[in-house]
Amino acid sequence: MVEILGPKLETPVVERLTIIGCGLIGSSLLRVARRKNLASVLVAADAAKDVRDRVTELGLADEIHADLAAAARGADLVVLCVPVGANSMVAQEISAALSPGAIVSDVGSVKGAVVSAIAPHLPSGVHLIPAHPVAGTEQSGPDAGFATLFLNRWCILTPPAEVDAIALKKLSDFWSAAGSNVEIMSSQHHDLVLAITSHVPHLIAYNIVGTAADLEEVTQSEVIKFSAGGFRDFTRIAASDPTMWRDVFLNNKEAVLEILGRFTEDLSALQRMIRWGDGEGLFSLFTRTRNIRRSIIESGQEIAAPDFGRHKADPQ
């Protein structure tokens, strides 16, 4: 694993790194920061006592604070790893403690709303550069994190037009050293891309699991028993953190509704093909979708093993 992540940096990217929120993403950042020497001092903060206790037990940080301002004081880089809806409150709490020249970033799955939630609270001289590492699992909390979470995943930065070039370079170096490929785009484009690659997939996964739970003719126990037919894949996504996802949908309303409209339109066409027995139309769509998966595997964003290793293939 050490070899996969490569050697430690000789010079840390930042002096003092503060991670606010030590869940899956925050604790993974702490782990990779330690492993790769991304910062000289690792400071962590979390509002929940049980989370702080676990961070201490796991030895993930050099300092752990309940007081967010105390954690942010003197930091070169503060990364907010909290649900999108909590960003504004956190920004208010740490505002007075931030030094000029400090970089404030985040890891939220929505970017347009981040600027309006955080920017008004920051003192001048502090650089706000929103970021989104496109990585994660369906699990939550400090125990769920791991140092290679960001490895070969994309991290999208959505800097404002008037961004400080040196600060942008520093944040980009930080994510590269954590193992990510860095991409820069506008927050508006980010929110549309993520609506199709992440937000709407989560929404329809949540939705079908809910539909299944509400059927009268099929029992819950039957749904569970026969879930290996495809349903269980949706339950994985639909097991993701409810607070995080509520905030995503509330904060990326326009793009989600736009993509959802497309999805529903396409689904109606598909429904019509089934009703009218249009086998050719179905076959043509089902063939087309295979190619996209091939490209995803080739790009290294997925592995080809069938069933994600649930079964081990067993020659003869």
Next chain:
Amino acid sequence: MVEILGPKLETPVVERLTIIGCGLIGSSLLRVARRKNLASVLVAADAAKDVRDRVTELGLADEIHADLAAAARGADLVVLCVPVGANSMVAQEISAALSPGAIVSDVGSVKGAVVSAIAPHLPSGVHLIPAHPVAGTEQSGPDAGFATLFLNRWCILTPPAEVDAIALKKLSDFWSAAGSNVEIMSSQHHDLVLAITSHVPHLIAYNIVGTAADLEEVTQSEVIKFSAGGFRDFTRIAASDPTMWRDVFLNNKEAVLEILGRFTEDLSALQRMIRWGDGEGLFSLFTRTRNIRRSIIESGQEIAAPDFGRHKADPQ
């Protein structure tokens, strides 16, 4: 792996087993039949020469035929492992070769349509007992099969009301010995249960992958790059065999349209929650769906490892 499947049977369940169609399911059945001694003689048939050649190279059967009737002649159990739409044609081809007392079964994901496709072609004295092993991966062909595919998965039998009890017992024993849990229900109920646990999930997975491919504002390469946000899970399902799935939707029209109607209704409600900013409603659904996954894991139909082993968790 040998230990997982348990010891070979001392007495085979059937004398002569014929598998028609040697794709993922058929070749897996041949493998487990050999491993567990489910039959004294393993006979395979496939219409495609390249498939027959691979079956020979892999040594999966004692006999391999291009002529389906020749393969079925004298068999105690014939299992049709072909797309649902091919069942009728196969039944016609093997009809004259079947001996009285032989059992004819299948592995299709749709059961109501099976009886009407196969039954009219069978001579009297032949027992038709449709079956559906709820197991599979997104891969196809004789190389994709493995002996443990059916292990701890459910196999649903949908015998007709007037079924021969001894034949039913034999088919049930066959699937139990292959590692499956056997459940018996009506074909009508089967088709509704599978519509929610398998058919509609596949349909919406195919649909969203299609929607993504058609967007103008988001490039294909962006969809691929950022697929780790959830989208890639859908592409796995949407990479399943197009012919098989076309036939499923054409042959389970009523149940699929019924469940799809529910799904769309629920999705509209969810869409409305997003539009009106109903965070409580979203949170409540997202919490409820977590519990179903927990039950699926507890029931052994899924493993709990995050991300299906795509990443290895890495303490510290």
